[in-house]
Amino acid sequence: MKKITVVGAGNVGAATAQRIAEKQLAEEIVLIDIIEGVPQGKALDIWESAPIEQFDTKISGTNNYKDTVNSNLVVITAGQPRKPGMTRDDLLFTNAKIVKSITEKIVEYSPQAILIIVSNPLDVMTYTALKVSGFEKNRVIGMAGILDTARFRLFIADALKVSVNDVTAMVLGGHGDSMVPLIRYSNVGGISISELLPEQKINELVDRARSGGIEIVNHLKTGGAYYAPSAAAVEIADSIVKNRRRVLPCSAWLEGEYGLNNVYCGVPVVLGKNGIEKIVELELTADEQAALKKSADEVAENIEKLDL
Numbered sequence: 001m002k003k004i005t006v007v008g009a010g011n012v013g014a015a016t017a018q019r020i021a022e023k024q025l026a027e028e029i030v031l032i033d034i035i036e037g038v039p040q041g042k043a044l045d046i047w048e049s050a051p052i053e054q055f056d057t058k059i060s061g062t063n064n065y066k067d068t069v070n071s072n073l074v075v076i077t078a079g080q081p082r083k084p085g086m087t088r089d090d091l092l093f094t095n096a097k098i099v100k101s102i103t104e105k106i107v108e109y110s111p112q113a114i115l116i117i118v119s120n121p122l123d124v125m126t127y128t129a130l131k132v133s134g135f136e137k138n139r140v141i142g143m144a145g146i147l148d149t150a151r152f153r154l155f156i157a158d159a160l161k162v163s164v165n166d167v168t169a170m171v172l173g174g175h176g177d178s179m180v181p182l183i184r185y186s187n188v189g190g191i192s193i194s195e196l197l198p199e200q201k202i203n204e205l206v207d208r209a210r211s212g213g214i215e216i217v218n219h220l221k222t223g224g225a226y227y228a229p230s231a232a233a234v235e236i237a238d239s240i241v242k243n244r245r246r247v248l249p250c251s252a253w254l255e256g257e258y259g260l261n262n263v264y265c266g267v268p269v270v271l272g273k274n275g276i277e278k279i280v281e282l283e284l285t286a287d288e289q290a291a292l293k294k295s296a297d298e299v300a301e302n303i304e305k306l307d308l
């Protein structure tokens with residue numbers, strides 16, 4: 001891929017740019033932020049690691065959207081992160097304004113781009129980008145499920161003392177607090193986790209994954225998680241750039257899938273060169289369907305609060 005822009009040169013954005021460079025997913029990366037000097041300084045610092053990390057991707061920082069022109073892929077990480085005691089929804093209005101203004105600029109300079117949204121509250125910010133851009137729904141993707149499942153997979157692997165490589169998990173629904181883990185589809189080397197762990201332990205691991213973000217916020221106190229979130233955003237970018245058609249849980253615009261309409265919600269999707277190539281539909285039990293509906297309803301309620 002020729003050019004990837006990362007919007008927001010904070011913790012998630014800078015780590016995302018670094019990971020994209022180290023994986024050499026683009027010829028050029030542009031890091032953009034409203035704060036003068038920060039994207040320039042961080043981009044140069046990352047670029048100076050190129051001879052050691054051996055990548056040929058050029059990285060530059062800017063405060064001017066002209067420099068982002070003709071980006072093929074844009075990762076939006078700008079916005080405020082949570083502080084202790086805040087929910088993701090507390091960020092709703094502040095970050096919606098930020099994501100709206102950014103999306104308008106991206107549309108102006110890169111009308112063909114695929115957008116990956118990271119800013120919280122995730123599902124509603126992804127909706128904001130879709131609505132403001134007017135892009136096709138396959139080109140506006142929210143990152144959440146990959147992170148939520150990564151946390152769940154790690155906790156399962158750690159509990160069983162097995163490789164994370166062999167742990168597969170599936171999470172549907174909105175990001176974090178309202179995520180819907182599908183235990184039936186979570187397995188270790190093909191063996192259902194229900195056969196390997198008692199129900200109470202599984203519930204504990206689910207709860208820890210569900211509040212994985214706040215666990216980090218409570219440690220850091222001044223900001224949120226960014227190493228795992230940036231890895232998750234770059235996994236989406238990697239599948240798109242290389243047209244790998246990986247099946248990963250992402251927030252996608254639903255029009256009837258899973259019985260849900262006009263809402264962003266985490267579901268398994270196939271990611272390829274056009275963004276979301278396909279939404280994978282699973283048969284759900286009545287309980288799972290009800291939990292998913294509840295999660296989607298919460299997102300829809302917040303979407304309605306926005307005046308876009």
Ligand code: NAD
Binds near residue numbers: 102
């Ligand atoms: P941060 O404060 O370190 O960085 C945010 C950056 O955005 C700052 O540098 C700020 O100057 C910039 N910014 C603000 N307004 C801007 C604008 N209009 N244009 C360009 N840049 C602007 O925060 P962070 O830890 O990097 O988190 C960023 C966002 O990602 C937060 O909303 C956070 O909640 C979210 N997040 C989401 C997930 C997820 O799973 N989806 C995971 C982690 C973080």
